[in-house]
Amino acid sequence: MSFDYDLFVIGGGSGGVRAARIASTHGAKVALAEEYRMGGTCVIRGCVPKKLMVFASTAPGAVEEARAYGWEAAVGAFDWTGFRARLDAELDRLEAIYRKGQQGAGVTVYDQRATVAGPHEVRLADGTTVSTKHILVATGGRPFVPEFEGCKHVMTSNEIFKMEHLPERILIVGGGYIACEFACILNGLGVKITQYNRSPLLRGFDSEARDLIVDQMAAGGIDIHTHVVISKIEKDGADLVVTCGDGRVDRFDAVLYATGRVPNTDGLGLAEAGVTLGERGEVIVDQWSQTNIPSIYAVGDVTDRINLTPVAIREGHAFADTVFGAHARPSDHELVASAVFTQPEFGTCGITEEEAEERGNTEVYVSSFKPMRSGFAGSDARVLMKLIVCRESRKVLGCHIVAPEAGEMIQMVAIAMKMGATKEQFDATCAVHPTMGEELVTMRNPVRHY
Structure with a gap:
C-alpha cells in the first residue's frame, strides 16, 4: 500500500x-x-x-x-x-x-x-x-484547573508569561514544582505572594529536602497555607475575592492555578x-x-x-x-535526574529517603550546613546534600541537593549514578575545595539505616 x-x-x-x-x-x-x-x-x-x-x-x-x-x-x-x-x-x-x-x-x-x-x-x-x-x-x-464557581477568573502557567503588568498581590494555588517555582519567581520580582494547597508542598519529593525548601520559601516572605481548598472566586472591581472551604476570605489582584497538568x-x-x-x-x-x-x-x-x-x-x-533507523532501542526511564528551580534550587536523582525506608537494606548520608558565600553575607540560608546507598551493592541509589545551582550539580552526579557508582567510589574522589559540592565526597558516616 x-x-x-x-x-x-x-x-x-x-x-x-x-x-x-x-x-x-x-x-x-x-x-x-x-x-x-x-x-x-x-x-x-x-x-x-x-x-x-x-x-x-x-x-x-x-x-x-x-x-x-x-x-x-x-x-x-x-x-x-x-x-x-x-x-x-x-x-x-x-x-x-x-x-x-x-x-x-x-x-x-x-x-x-x-x-x-x-x-x-x-x-x-x-x-x-x-x-x-x-x-x-x-x-x-x-494545565489542569478544577471546576468550581469562578474558575474562569484564574490564570495558569500558559498565561503568566503574557501578563500586561505584574500584580501587586497574587494567590498561587498548588503545591507542585510549578506552583513553587512561580511563587519564588514572582516573590523575587517584588510581588506579594500567598500560596494555598490542599496538602504539604512538593509532595512526592524527598521530605527532608522539601521541608528545607518550604522553610526557606516562607523565610523569604511567601505566605504559605496548606490544607486549604478554594470554594469560589468572585470579581469585585479590580479585585478577585477568594472564599475557602474553611470560611477564610481574602482579596488578590490575580490568582494563578498550578494544580497539575x-x-x-x-x-x-x-x-x-x-x-x-x-x-x-x-x-x-x-x-x-x-x-x-x-x-x-x-x-x-x-x-x-x-x-x-x-x-x-x-x-x-x-x-x-x-x-x-534499524536500531531498536527502548526508552530508558531509569535514574532520570531533574531540577526544581525554586529558591533555593533543588536537584534530585533516584529514590527518596521514604522509598529507601520502604525498600530496606539502605543507609542515608546527610550534610546540612551554611554555605560559605551566603554565610559570609549574613544569610541564614542552608544547603542540604543527601546520598542514599544500598548496603549490599554499595551503589548510590539516590541523591538530593538543595543549594544554589543544584541543577548543575545533580547533572554531574547523575552521570556517576547511571554508571553504577558506589559510595566508596564517591569517597575515593578527591574533593574540590572550597565548594559546596565537596560534601558529596566527604560524608563518611550514615545518619540513618533502614
Missing part, C-alpha cells in the same frame, strides 16, 4: 520535532503538524521562559549580597514590560530555530491542528486527509481509532512508545510517564531509531 508519508507527527514540541528530524535523516518521508507554535510547552510557555524569569528574579538578592561584600549597590524597580519584550523576542528566535531544523531535515510542516482519522490517516484542520504508514502523537500536556488528548480521535487511553486521558504505550494500534506511537507528556523535556526528546529519538 502506498502512503503520502512514512511518518506523520502530531505536535511540534521537543519530542515531536526530535522524532521527525531523526526519522527524516534515516530516509523517511515525514510531515509534522503543530496548531500553535513550534517548540511546544518547554520553549514557548514552560522551561525556557520560566528559567529566564528565574534569572530575573534573583537580581535583588544578588544586589543585597553585593552590599554585604562591600559594594555600593542598589536595585531599582523591575520593568516587566521591557523584560517581556526581550522574552518574546527570545522565544521568537528559538521557535525559528526549531522550524529551520525541521525544514533543513526535509520535514513538511503544517501550521494547523491535526487529528487521528484512523490507523493510517490524519485529518488536518483545513479538511485535508493524508495517509501515513506511521503516526506519532506528541501533543504534550496542558493533564495529557493533551481531547478531540484527537485516538479513542475512535481504537487507541487505549488511561484514566487521565494519557496514551498507553509500551517500552517502544507503541500503542495497542501497531501503526500509532506516542512520546512525551501525552503518555504521562516522566513528564520532562529531555525525556520526551530521548523518547522521540529512540522511536525514530527503532522504527526507521
